Amino acid sequence: MNASIPTSLTDGLDAIIEMDAPLAAQTWFGVGGNADMLVRPQSEAALKELLRRCHNENKTVRVLGSGANLLVLDEGVDGVVIKLDQPAFTQWTLHADGQKNTAHVPAGVDVLKLLNACVREGLDGLCQMAGIPASMGGATRMNAGGKYGCIGDAIHSVATMNHRGEVRVHPHSAIQFSYRHSALPQDLIVWTLLQLTPGDPVALREKMLDIYKFKKDSQPLAQHSAGCLFRNPVGHDGTRSSAGRLIDLAGLKGFTHGSAFVSAEHANFVCANKGGRANDVLELARIIQERVLQSQGVDIEMEVAVWGRSFQPKEKK
Numbered sequence: 001m002n003a004s005i006p007t008s009l010t011d012g013l014d015a016i017i018e019m020d021a022p023l024a025a026q027t028w029f030g031v032g033g034n035a036d037m038l039v040r041p042q043s044e045a046a047l048k049e050l051l052r053r054c055h056n057e058n059k060t061v062r063v064l065g066s067g068a069n070l071l072v073l074d075e076g077v078d079g080v081v082i083k084l085d086q087p088a089f090t091q092w093t094l095h096a097d098g099q100k101n102t103a104h105v106p107a108g109v110d111v112l113k114l115l116n117a118c119v120r121e122g123l124d125g126l127c128q129m130a131g132i133p134a135s136m137g138g139a140t141r142m143n144a145g146g147k148y149g150c151i152g153d154a155i156h157s158v159a160t161m162n163h164r165g166e167v168r169v170h171p172h173s174a175i176q177f178s179y180r181h182s183a184l185p186q187d188l189i190v191w192t193l194l195q196l197t198p199g200d201p202v203a204l205r206e207k208m209l210d211i212y213k214f215k216k217d218s219q220p221l222a223q224h225s226a227g228c229l230f231r232n233p234v235g236h237d238g239t240r241s242s243a244g245r246l247i248d249l250a251g252l253k254g255f256t257h258g259s260a261f262v263s264a265e266h267a268n269f270v271c272a273n274k275g276g277r278a279n280d281v282l283e284l285a286r287i288i289q290e291r292v293l294q295s296q297g298v299d300i301e302m303e304v305a306v307w308g309r310s311f312q313p314k315e316k317k
């Protein structure tokens with residue numbers, strides 16, 4: 001066992017534990033180093049116990065969803081990475097507790113599988129998520145979405161767990177949902193309750209496929225990326241402009257740095273070659289930021305979460 005991880009962290013824990021666990025295959029970029037420890041709790045009780053032990057042992061905790069908005073650097077990550085992909089966290093309930101048109105969704109649920117199930121069941125409210133890879137925890141944290149709406153539109157309430165293992169439920173009215181952000185505590189999201197509306201399954205399927213087609217036609221969905229790398233910046237008039245357009249105007253469409261490149265299809269998609277370096281992606285991000293600042297006078301910030309042993313993220317604006 002890695003000397004920096006005490007056995008008191010894992011002894012008797014109802015969880016799948018992997019030391020020195022490769023994370024590349026767990027992210028959509030498909031690059032990056034290992035986690036000192038990857039833990040998959042088998043129950044909410046085990047998750048609670050793990051968070052308490054990590055806090056007592058002063059270990060950094062990171063939560064991995066579907067890895068669709070995440071760059072893990074080549075140096076890997078210290079502490080404990082938690083993945084909620086065991087059955088206790090991946091099974092949703094429709095019309096939960098007799099509440100009509102709701103979905104109780106644990107954080108590890110694949111949002112696209114849920115979307116398909118809702119459409120089949122004739123439940124509307126999630127079609128805006130077509131073509132957006134995410135776990136429910138990651139989608140809730142990022143308030144994922146786009147032109148057709150965001151996940152926050154369908155959220156009734158969210159349950160979070162803090163480092164003492166205490167669960168708090170936040171109603172929609174107490175959460176400020178904004179562009180790619182939900183104002184929740186920096187705790188682990190355990191489940192999200194969705195409020196949906198009845199709809200015709202055939203019409204919903206058409207709506208979902210139309211939205212997916214729009215995304216597929218404008219974004220390189222088959223490449224290794226994390227979607228849009230940069231946030232759309234806010235201008236002097238308070239409206240957001242397209243970071244992709246600024247990158248394009250800076251002449252960077254198709255630009256390559258080592259094993260990373262700017263998509264020729266959508267300039268805000270930075271992609272990694274199979275077997276490439278995560279650090280090439282981060283270096284390319286820095287080059288893009290510099291060139292856009294020089295040529296367009298706009299400071300763009302990364303939307304994608306970056307994990308690394310020595311990496312300190314900049315404060316979000």
Ligand SMILES: Cc1cc2nc3c(=O)[nH]c(=O)nc-3n(C[C@H](O)[C@H](O)[C@H](O)COP(=O)(O)OP(=O)(O)OC[C@H]3O[C@@H](n4cnc5c(N)ncnc54)[C@H](O)[C@@H]3O)c2cc1C
Nearest residue numbers: 065066067068069133134135137138139144145189226227
């Ligand atoms: C091809 C492609 C297209 C995309 N298109 C879009 C798009 O149109 N719109 C959009 O908004 N996004 C888009 N994205 C980005 C991504 O799909 C979203 O940001 C999504 O919400 C990420 O969810 P995830 O589960 O993969 O989170 P991860 O990438 O695993 O994690 C993202 C962040 O959420 C945190 N997190 C994850 N789970 C939890 C939890 N249970 N509790 C607390 N924090 C948690 C992580 O710690 C991390 O900080 C795209 C990505 C790809 C690869």
